[in-house]
Amino acid sequence: MSTAETSYERIYAAVRKIPRGKVTTYGAIARMAGLDRQARLVGYALSALRDGTALPWHRVINAQGRLSLEHAGRSSGLTQRLRLEREGVVVDAGGRVSLARFGWKVRAPRKSI
């Protein structure tokens, strides 16, 4: 079809690229999808996902390093936290993740810790 890929498709594709054990922000996903200022759209696209999706949506958190789902009063917040911890991502009691440590960076890691 001549129909161009929707923003959703691009967003999903970007989310799929997040490596296991890492997290990224909505803004970063939007940027990867070529929608640099549509972080909100990313959240909206993810909200449209169904249960059982193969998309690693749990690796997407907000720029404050916090799980937006918990803050939004979603029951899926617990699921996200569980999945992250299962991948080795440390989630604080307040639902916070250290972006400095687990934030997905396209740049190469430091040669020394």
Place this chain on the structure above:
DNA sequence: CTAGTGACTGTTT
């Protein structure tokens, strides 16, 4: 068509 809302972000008070 308009108006309201949202899994956001960055800047300014």
Place this chain on the structure above:
DNA sequence: AAAACAGCCACTA
């Protein structure tokens, strides 16, 4: 540190 404002876009009524 917390709240308010503005910006951006898609979906629903």
